[in-house]
Amino acid sequence: MVGIETYSAYVPAPRLDLADAARVAGGRAKGARPVASYDEDTTTMAVEAARPALDDAPAVESLWFATTHPGYLEKSNATTVAVASGLEADVAAYDVGGALRGAAGAFRAGLAMGSAVVVFSDVRYGLPGSADELTGADGAAAFVVGQDPIADLVATSSVSSEFLDRWREPGAVRTRIWEERFGVEEYVPLMERALQDVLARSGVNREQVDHVIVSVPHARAGAAVRRTFRPEQLAAADVAGLGYAGAADFALRLTAVLDAAAPGQTILVLSAADGADAFVFRVTPKHVPRERGGLARAMGGGYSIGYGDYLNWRGLLPREPARRPEVRPPVPPASRRNASWKFAFVAGQCTECGYRNMPPRRVCLRCSATDSSEPISMVGIPGRVASFTDDWLSESIQLPAKVVAVDFEGGGRFECEMTDALGRGFAIGDAVRPTFRLAGIGGNGVRNYVWKVRPEDEEKV
Numbered sequence: 001m002v003g004i005e006t007y008s009a010y011v012p013a014p015r016l017d018l019a020d021a022a023r024v025a026g027g028r029a030k031g032a033r034p035v036a037s038y039d040e041d042t043t044t045m046a047v048e049a050a051r052p053a054l055d056d057a058p059a060v061e062s063l064w065f066a067t068t069h070p071g072y073l074e075k076s077n078a079t080t081v082a083v084a085s086g087l088e089a090d091v092a093a094y095d096v097g098g099a100l101r102g103a104a105g106a107f108r109a110g111l112a113m114g115s116a117v118v119v120f121s122d123v124r125y126g127l128p129g130s131a132d133e134l135t136g137a138d139g140a141a142a143f144v145v146g147q148d149p150i151a152d153l154v155a156t157s158s159v160s161s162e163f164l165d166r167w168r169e170p171g172a173v174r175t176r177i178w179e180e181r182f183g184v185e186e187y188v189p190l191m192e193r194a195l196q197d198v199l200a201r202s203g204v205n206r207e208q209v210d211h212v213i214v215s216v217p218h219a220r221a222g223a224a225v226r227r228t229f230r231p232e233q234l235a236a237a238d239v240a241g242l243g244y245a246g247a248a249d250f251a252l253r254l255t256a257v258l259d260a261a262a263p264g265q266t267i268l269v270l271s272a273a274d275g276a277d278a279f280v281f282r283v284t285p286k287h288v289p290r291e292r293g294g295l296a297r298a299m300g301g302g303y304s305i306g307y308g309d310y311l312n313w314r315g316l317l318p319r320e321p322a323r324r325p326e327v328r329p330p331v332p333p334a335s336r337r338n339a340s341w342k343f344a345f346v347a348g349q350c351t352e353c354g355y356r357n358m359p360p361r362r363v364c365l366r367c368s369a370t371d372s373s374e375p376i377s378m379v380g381i382p383g384r385v386a387s388f389t390d391d392w393l394s395e396s397i398q399l400p401a402k403v404v405a406v407d408f409e410g411g412g413r414f415e416c417e418m419t420d421a422l423g424r425g426f427a428i429g430d431a432v433r434p435t436f437r438l439a440g441i442g443g444n445g446v447r448n449y450v451w452k453v454r455p456e457d458e459e460k461v
Contacts, residue, residue: 001147001149001152001153002111002114002145002146002147002149002152002153003111003145003146003149003150003151003152003153003281003284004143004144004145004149004150004151004153004258004281005057005058005144005145005146005148005149005150006053006054006055006056006057006143006144006150007053007141007142007143007144007254007255007258008049008050008051008052008053008141008142008255009049009139009140009141009251009252009255009256009295009298010045010048010049010139010140010141010298011034011137011138011139011242011252011295011298011299011302012034012035012036012037012040012045012138012139012302013034013037013301013302013303013420013454014034014035014036014037014302014303014304014305014310014420014422015032015033015034015035015302015303015304015305016032016033016034016035016305016307016310017032017304017305017306017307018030018031018032018033018134019031020306020307021128021129021133021134021307021310022129022134023307024128024307025128025129025133025307026129027129027134029134031241032241032302032304033134033135033136033137033241033243034137034138034139034241034242034299034302035123035125035138035305035310035313036123036138036313037313037419037420037437038309038312038313038396038397038398039396039397039398039417039419039437039438039439039452040138040437040438041069041071041123041438041447042067042069042070042071042077042121042122042123042140043070043071043077043080043081043121043447043449044435044436044437044438044449045121045123045138045139045140046065046067046077046081046119046120046121046140046142047080047081047084047085047436048140048435048436049119049120049121049140049141049142050063050081050085050117050119050142051085051086051379052142053117053142053143053144054085054086054087054117054142054144055380057117057144057146058115058146058148059088059115060087060091060115060116060117060144060146061091061092061113061115061116062091062092062093062094062110062113062115062116062117063078063081063082063085063087063091063092063093063094063116063117063118063119064078064094064096064106064107064109064110064116064117064118064119065077065078065081065093065094065095065096065097065106065119065121066096066097066102066103066105066106066107066118066119066120066121066247066248067097067102067120067121067122067246067247067248068097068098068099068100068102068122068246068247069122069123069246070095070097070098071447072447073170076093076094076095077095077097078093078094078095078119079093080343080449081093081119083339083343083344084343084344084436084449085117086344086377086379087117094109096109099273099274100217100246100247100273100274101271101273101274101275101277102247103120103246103247103248103249103250103251103271104158104250104271104273104277106118106120107120107143107251107277107279108156108158108277110143110145111145111153111156113145114145114146114147115145115146115147116144116145116146117142117143117144117145118142118143118145118251119140119141119142120140120141120142120247120248120251120252121139121140121141121247121248122138122139122140122245122246122247122248122249123138123246124136124137124138124243124244124245124246125173125314126173126174126175127173127174128311128316130174130175131177132175135219135243135244136243136244136245136246137241137242137243137244137245137249137252138245139242139245139248139252140248140252141248141251141252141254141255142251143251143254148286149284149286150258150283150284150286150287151258151261151267151281151282151283151284151287152281152282152284153279153280153281154201154202154204154266154280154281154282155198155201155202155279155280156198156201156277156278156279156280157194157197157198157201157277157278158194158275158276158277158278159190159193159194159197159275159276160274160275161186161190161274161275162274163186163274164178165177165178165182165183165186165187165218166178166217166218173314173316180218180220183218183220183221184218184220184221184224186221187216187218187221187222187272187276188221188224188225190272190275190276191214191216191221191225191270191272191276192225193276194270194272194275194276194277194278195225195268195270195276195278197278198268198278198279198280199268199280201280202266202280204266204280206228206229208266209229209233209266209267209268209280210233210261210265210266210267211233211236211237211257211260211261211265211266211267211268212229212233212234212237212267212268212270213237213250213253213254213257213267213268213269213270213271214226214229214234214237214270215244215249215250215253215269215270215271215272216271216272216273217244217246217272217273218272219244221272222272225270236256236257236259236260236261237253237254237256237257239252239253239256239295239296239299240299241299242299249271250269250270250271252295254267254269255295256295256296258283258287259295259296261283261287262283262287263283263284263285263286263287264282264283264285265282265283266280266281266282266283267280267281267282267283268280269281301457303420303422303423303424304423305422309398309422312397312398313397313398322392322393322394322395322399323393324393324395326443327395327440327442327448328442329442329443329444329446329448330442330446330448338359340360340375341358341359341360342449342450342451343436343449344377344379345377345378345379345434345436345451346360346375346376346377346378347359347360347375347376347377347378347412348360348361348373348374348375348376349373349374349375349376349411350364350366350367350369350372350373351369351372351373351374352364352367352369352372353366353367353369354411355367355411355412356376356378356408356410356411356412357373357412358378358412358413358414360373360375361373378408378412378414378434379434381408381409381410381412381434382408382409382431382433382456383406383407383408383409383414383431383432383433383434383453384406384407384409384429384430384431384432385404385405385406385418385426385427385428385429385430385432386404386405386406386407386413386428387404387405387428388402388403388404388405388418388426388428389402389403390402390403391403391417394417395439395440396417396439396440397440398422401417402417402418402419402421402426403415403416403417403418404416404417404418404432404453406432406453414453416450416451416452416453417437417439417452417453418432418452418453418454418455419435419437419452419453419454420435420454420455421454421455424455426455430455431455431456432453432454432455432456433453433454433456434451434452434453435451435452435453435454436449436450436451437449437450437451437452438450
């Protein structure tokens with residue numbers, strides 16, 4: 001049977017202090033929510049989720065990428081995710097972007113293909129003080145689906161309905177929402193219909209389901225459906241501090257449930273947006289319950305940021321940039337020629353002396369051998385800070401940029417920006433790991449994706 005073979009979750013490190021946001025924008029809020037860093041978007045977070053899921057997985061035939069905030073329109077974002085995740089050119093990569101319901105559609109498509117990786121990634125924000133800002137969450141999750149699963153797909157159901165509850169125009173920051181009672185009147189019957197259908201198809205009744213995920217952008221409608229289940233059925237999916245994560249919401253919660261589920265248990269996923277979709281999975285003996293997806297670990301880490309930094313990162317409160325000439329955007333032909341280095345972080349290891357040239361070169365910097373290098377991925381290789389400095393003239397949104405020289409285990413030195421370093425002290429010798437990020441966005445809208453490094457907590461390595 002087809003089902004989930006491997007999975008992974010990614011939650012960005014910055015945490016917005018909601019009380020700070022409420023003091024500035026009005027309203028009441030407490031706690032913290034994960035937000036994408038200044039150099040992250042849905043594409044970079046998708047790569048962070050996809051790579052661990054693919055590490056121990058067999059070859060896949062396709063990649064499906066779902067988000068409501070794509071980095072590009074018309075140009076594919078899924079191809080960037082595929083290349084940066086180390087997939088070969090013969091893997092078909094498709095975008096399912098724009099609508100919240102696209103997440104369920106991508107999941108159904110990947111499961112129907114039978115050999116695929118499905119990646120979900122989203123950033124959630126609105127006008128300052130809005131419910132979307134205060135109750136949202138940013139994050140990504142990935143599932144490799146195939147014929148040797150840790151969780152079999154037992155049944156699915158779907159019901160579609162045309163009604164206008166929430167909408168956002170292309171390019172707009174604000175999501176408009178209709179009066180709450182209208183959403184309850186529409187969503188609850190739709191979710192109940194999909195629920196009854198999938199339970200009938202799976203031969204499982206409501207009381208027999210071990211784990212339940214209810215994902216819906218309408219909080220009151222979600223609460224009404226949740227009341228029909230026992231608290232212990234919902235417990236594993238209720239991750240503390242994780243708000244509604246948009247297109248990644250049910251996927252992130254499913255990784256948390258899989259972390260806690262035992263063989264033989266059943267999992268019900270109920271996702272609602274412009275209708276409702278339901279999935280029932282049964283955990284197989286191949287699954288060993290543990291924190292495999294790392295969601296609990298990711299939610300437990302992070303660092304706090306103020307509301308001013310958050311607004312600046314989102315482009316809602318632009319600050320004075322560095323006084324330097326405009327940065328030239330990447331040139332498409334050069335980016336194409338260096339795609340393996342720029343997007344997949346593949347260095348050239350000299351076959352004569354073993355030196356790793358970063359970026360790859362025809363002539364080895366150490367022994368001067370010509371055309372003697374072979375490709376080697378540097379993504380999973382540990383590194384340590386060799387030197388660092390503050391750069392106040394960087395194109396980075398967050399100034400000063402932390403620029404470091406990194407020595408990688410086994411050889412190779414790379415100079416780049418240290419990200420996720422706001423308010424954090426570090427020293428020569430500190431452990432770091434590569435991460436796929438944005439260097440900046442050119443005046444022509446071209447997104448300059450590069451590899452940087454981030455601090456690595458050695459006790460978690």
